[in-house]
Amino acid sequence: MAEMCDSKEPGDPEEEIFGGQRVKKKYTGLLRSSRSLPECLTRAQLPLLLLLISLGFFMLLVTILVQVGVSQELTRSDLEEILQQLTWMNVTLAGLCRPCPWKWELFQGSCYFFSQTQNVWKDAISACQNLRAQLVIISSTEEQKFLKSWNTRNNQRTWIGLSDHHNEGSWKWVDNSPLQLSFWKEGEPNNHGDEDCVELYSDGWNDNRCSVENFWTCKKPLSPCPGS
Known part of the structure; x- marks a missing residue:
């Protein structure tokens, strides 16, 4: 046999x-x-x-x-x-496991979502919250360079999670932490015409009216794969 x-x-x-x-x-x-499992697994x-x-x-x-x-x-x-x-x-x-959701970018332990639509600053915050994330908080020079390269490549003005709309001149992030490290463009912020929200544009930050519609970037921690 x-x-x-x-x-x-x-x-x-x-x-x-x-x-x-x-x-x-x-x-x-x-x-x-x-x-062959679909990519839309939650x-x-x-x-x-x-x-x-x-x-x-x-x-x-x-x-x-x-x-x-x-x-x-x-x-x-x-x-x-x-x-x-x-x-x-x-x-x-x-x-089967990804540290970031589909259509998000991974950088130094965090996941970033770059919008394809435009919103006013307040609605950008809500959009990120709906994705279980925050409007991006920039905490290092390396992170600023990463976001700048994406922004420059796509030639977009992009909202970040920084404003002084509660107290003029007192810049705070969306988690209520005070601004410590900044990357303002030359001559900014200038509060020209009640500009209380911050956008990333070209090589630095600019204050702009919160009612302007811009693209926006969300940020959240990566999710480790099981067993990692």
Whole structure:
């Protein structure tokens, strides 16, 4: 009777090429189906999904071990084959998790959303809150350079989360923290025509009327992947 774990030559109909590796056909269907999940998965669904997939992979591994144990004792080639399957399972699981939502940019531990629409400053705050984020607070020179490069590349005036509309001349961020590090353009702020809100434009900051419609940038911490 033929062995159940006989090695196969390349091109054998019981094997397929998956990601540049030879994988048994009975496993590739599961790997492909997990990679084809839609990008619109919400963060609330992701932990449960990962748990279910992990459970499925565990059951698959148990099945492999039982099949091998029934036919013969484990050999080195059997262990290498099982390790190969586990490696591809880990790659598939890792591909399901992103530290930032789709269409957000990752930079130094934070996620940034650059709007494609324009709003007045107050509505920009609400838009970011609806995304469980804040209108961006700039806390370092590196962060300013990152935002400036995006802003310059797209030639946009962009609201940031800074204003003095509560107390003229007392600049505060949307989390009510006082301004400490600033990147004002030359001659700014000048409060020309009741300008109480701050926009990022070209190479620095400019105060502008809060009723002006600008693009806006949201910021929130990244979400670590399970097990990271």
